[in-house]
Amino acid sequence: MSTPATTIAFLHGGSHAQLATLADPALAPYRIHGIHVRTGAIAELADAEVIVVSDRLRTDLLRPWAGPIGAALDRGATVLVFGENAVGTWLPGVREESRPTVFWWWRTGEDHRLRLRAPEHPAWEFFAPRAVVWHYHGVLEPPAGAVSLVDLHTENGDRDGSILYLDESSTAGRLLVTTMDPVYHHGSGFMPGATQLLYSTLYWATAGRRKPC
Incomplete structure (x- = not known):
């Protein structure tokens, strides 16, 4: 038997959804360490093996953490960056453009226009389609x-951009970036797939770092 013994830092702004997520009993085994973007100390990231950048943070408060997050990637950490965080303004090598959010396509019959890619990638062992197809807040153009x-x-069938990508080549670490906002919807208690994405990303991020009991 194994248990997640990874040091996980969770950057948040104290919103109701973020605090509800931190209090989720299902996540207790991960021993997540919450760090407020306004009052937390940069040094708290020093030993983190996984850093979660919660969605919907104030960009002016998040930007000072960009350098330490980059340093964590350079030393081999895994970083998860969730949506509506203006990543194009502080995350090197990525461009972001906003897009209208399609909230209830499964009720209206509207085509969500989301397409799964790289089917042979090992990350798909952790992510079910339901976890990654619900809604989004923009498109990303990731680095080479x-x-x-x-x-x-x-609507014409052309690729518009990515809403979820993995960068395992730019640094010694692993970077997952998405324009979906699972913490907000999980903590708020609505949106099919959001909870599954949140749980799946944490499971993926810690899978290779678990230590025996």
Whole structure:
């Protein structure tokens, strides 16, 4: 038997959804260490093996953490960056453009225009389609070498950009970036797939770092 013994830092802004996520009993075994972006100390990231950048943080408060997050990647940490965090303004090598959010396509019958990519990538052992197809807040153009797992297409069928990508080549670490906002929806208690994405990303991030009991 094994248990997650990874040091996980969770950057948050104290919103109701973020605090509810931190209090989720299902996540207790991960022993997540919450760090407030306003009052937390940069040194708290020093030993983190996994850093979660919660969605919907104030960009002016998040930007000072960009350098330490980059340093963590350079030393081999895994970083998860969730949506609506203006990553194009502080995350090197990525461009972001906003897109209208399609909230209830499964009720209206509207095509969500999301397409799964890189089917042979080992990350798909951790992510079910339900976890990565619900809604989004923009498209990303990741740096060279990154792998998009989910793309958004235009109504004409052309690729518009990525909404979930993995970068395992730019640094010694692993970087997962998405424009989906699972912490907000999990903590708020609505949106099919959000909880599954949150749980799946944490499981993926810690899978290779688990230590025997």
